[in-house]
Amino acid sequence: MVARITIDEQNFIKNAKNVIKDNKVMAVVKNDAYHFGLEFAVKSFIQAGIQSFSTTSLHEAVRIREIDKQVNIFLMNPSIEFETLKAHNIAMTLPSLTFYHEHLEDLAGVKLHLELENLLHRSGLKDQDEMLQVLKHNENLPIAEQAIIEGIWTHFGYADEFGGDEYETERQAWIDCLSFILDHGYAFKFIHAQNSASYVREDGLFNQHTHARLGIILYGSRPYSTLPTTLTEQNFTVTANVIQVRPIKKGETCGYSFQYTADKDCNIAVVDIGYGDGILKTRAKHDALINQKRYPIRGLMMSHMFVEVDDTIQSGDQVVMYSNDIRIDEFTFKGVGANSEQISALNHHSLIKEIR
Numbered sequence: 208m209v210a211r212i213t214i215d216e217q218n219f220i221k222n223a224k225n226v227i228k229d230n231k232v233m234a235v236v237k238n239d240a241y242h243f244g245l246e247f248a249v250k251s252f253i254q255a256g257i258q259s260f261s262t263t264s265l266h267e268a269v270r271i272r273e274i275d276k277q278v279n280i281f282l283m284n285p286s287i288e289f290e291t292l293k294a295h296n297i298a299m300t301l302p303s304l305t306f307y308h309e310h311l312e313d314l315a316g317v318k319l320h321l322e323l324e325n326l327l328h329r330s331g332l333k334d335q336d337e338m339l340q341v342l343k344h345n346e347n348l349p350i351a352e353q354a355i356i357e358g359i360w361t362h363f364g365y366a367d368e369f370g371g372d373e374y375e376t377e378r379q380a381w382i383d384c385l386s387f388i389l390d391h392g393y394a395f396k397f398i399h400a401q402n403s404a405s406y407v408r409e410d411g412l413f414n415q416h417t418h419a420r421l422g423i424i425l426y427g428s429r430p431y432s433t434l435p436t437t438l439t440e441q442n443f444t445v446t447a448n449v450i451q452v453r454p455i456k457k458g459e460t461c462g463y464s465f466q467y468t469a470d471k472d473c474n475i476a477v478v479d480i481g482y483g484d485g486i487l488k489t490r491a492k493h494d495a496l497i498n499q500k501r502y503p504i505r506g507l508m509m510s511h512m513f514v515e516v517d518d519t520i521q522s523g524d525q526v527v528m529y530s531n532d533i534r535i536d537e538f539t540f541k542g543v544g545a546n547s548e549q550i551s552a553l554n555h556h557s558l559i560k561e562i563r
């Protein structure tokens with residue numbers, strides 16, 4: 208009996224295929240592929256037909272190249288390890304005009320995607336004029352000194368927000384900027400902007416774009432709450448076990464510092480998973496699934512949890528914390544934390560990880 212994460216590989220691949228349909232997709236595999244494991248995710252996505260990958264760290268980009276010699280790799284953060292980028296055929300964002308001028312000589316032969324800063328203000332060129340300035344400056348250099356500007360992109364910070372008009376604003380700013388640059392006669396092998404939320408909202412890929420840059424929806428969670436669960440299937444489970452069931456009387460307490468005081472005589476199941484395994488405190492305000500029925504969690508400790516159960520539950524019963532019937536995204540929309548936050552918290556060193 209041990210708590211574990213189980214990933215269903217074939218269903219994971221099948222789900223990715225269903226999500227991408229006929230669209231070209233760049234899979235975001237940052238942070239060890241949303242904690243699914245970089246190698247597992249890259250290989251699975253390749254089987255689902257994806258040929259382009261992006262991440263935020265150079266060491267992950269290099270690992271992707273070690274997994275596959277052919278795929279396109281895009282580094283969303285800047286790096287000044289230009290030789291490593293070239294040696295592994297990794298393209299990189301251009302994070303600012305200052306960066307371009309500062310590293311002009313070293314950028315020779317480096318593949319770049321021009322980034323538009325937009326509302327997120329995290330990185331990128333300020334506007335279309337800065338983009339044009341870089342393009343013109345670069346094309347006037349001798350060929351051997353030129354950067355290879357093969358892409359143009361932006362990131363939407365508000366695609367999963369409804370109610371305000373921020374998404375419309377950032378979307379329009381991007382479309383205007385892109386049209387301006389394309390109207391000046393420039394062409395790009397990679398034009399990408401949409402994350403999962405934008406991809407779903409727009410019902411597929413924008414015109415003129417070569418790729419949607421998808422993360423969370425490929426891993427089985429909905430990017431916002433009004434979508435049906437059929438949109439994407441969660442193909443991993445986090446399960447634990449009932450170690451024992453203990454009757455407690457009305458008024459008795461359980462857990463450290465009187466975490467829970469029973470308001471009636473009840474049965475408390477002691478379960479072998481806790482915050483040390485990555486179960487968030489906010490998640491423990493909700494239910495666990497035992498034998499197809501939901502029961503309230505009453506206390507969370509480092510390696511244990513208390514769940515209030517009925518007479519049908521016995522030691523040895525399996526306790527499901529996450530599955531396609533009790534999904535990560537359900538708790539996201541209940542305010543537990545972002546999809547990626549719940550997934551990232553899981554402790555892959557204490558839980559047994561199984562791919563089947």
Ligand SMILES: *Cc1c(COP(=O)(O)O)cnc(C)c1O
Binds near residue numbers: 235402404421422430
């Ligand atoms: C994480 C990330 C994505 C993917 O976002 P999802 O909402 O998971 O689809 C896309 N682009 C950038 C720049 C990111 O950092």
